[in-house]
Amino acid sequence: MRNIQTRQRVGFTRNTLVLTVIVSAMTLSVASASSTSQPGGVPEKVQAAAAEASAGSATEVKIDNFAFTPGVVTVKAGTEVTWINHDDIPHTVDSTQGKFKSAALDTDDKFKFRFTEPGEYPFYCRMHPKMTGKVIVQP
Numbered sequence: 001m002r003n004i005q006t007r008q009r010v011g012f013t014r015n016t017l018v019l020t021v022i023v024s025a026m027t028l029s030v031a032s033a034s035s036t037s038q039p040g041g042v043p044e045k046v047q048a049a050a051a052e053a054s055a056g057s058a059t060e061v062k063i064d065n066f067a068f069t070p071g072v073v074t075v076k077a078g079t080e081v082t083w084i085n086h087d088d089i090p091h092t093v094d095s096t097q098g099k100f101k102s103a104a105l106d107t108d109d110k111f112k113f114r115f116t117e118p119g120e121y122p123f124y125c126r127m128h129p130k131m132t133g134k135v136i137v138q139p
């Protein structure tokens with residue numbers, strides 16, 4: 001009985017030690033990660049915010065399998081939207097309001113348009129008029 005109790009206690013102590021080592025190792029790696037991530041004095045959170053901001057000023061619409069994806073994009077005024085054709089056949093991007101009109105886009109071709117005025121801008125493919133989409137521009 002005594003022996004078992006002693007063994008259990010030893011086991012408990014060893015587990016605690018291992019746990020302590022793991023926790024301190026984690027603390028160390030977290031500490032070193034946060035210190036190496038800001039060599040230029042830019043905290044991670046600021047970098048993430050900057051990435052979000054730049055993502056908001058450029059948006060991509062993929063043309064794939066006879067569809068615009070996403071079909072509806074909402075962007076801030078001033079955002080440049082890029083359409084890229086991933087299909088093996090040509091498509092176009094035409095504003096139904098005559099605001100923009102792409103050439104025939106071959107595979108991997110891109111068309112870009114910067115939306116400066118808030119509003120709704122429906123578009124379609126003039127080769128396949130059932131392919132439609134819309135850009136919503138917010139102030």
Ligand SMILES: [Cu+2]
Nearest residue numbers: 091125127128
């Ligand atoms: Cu098309």
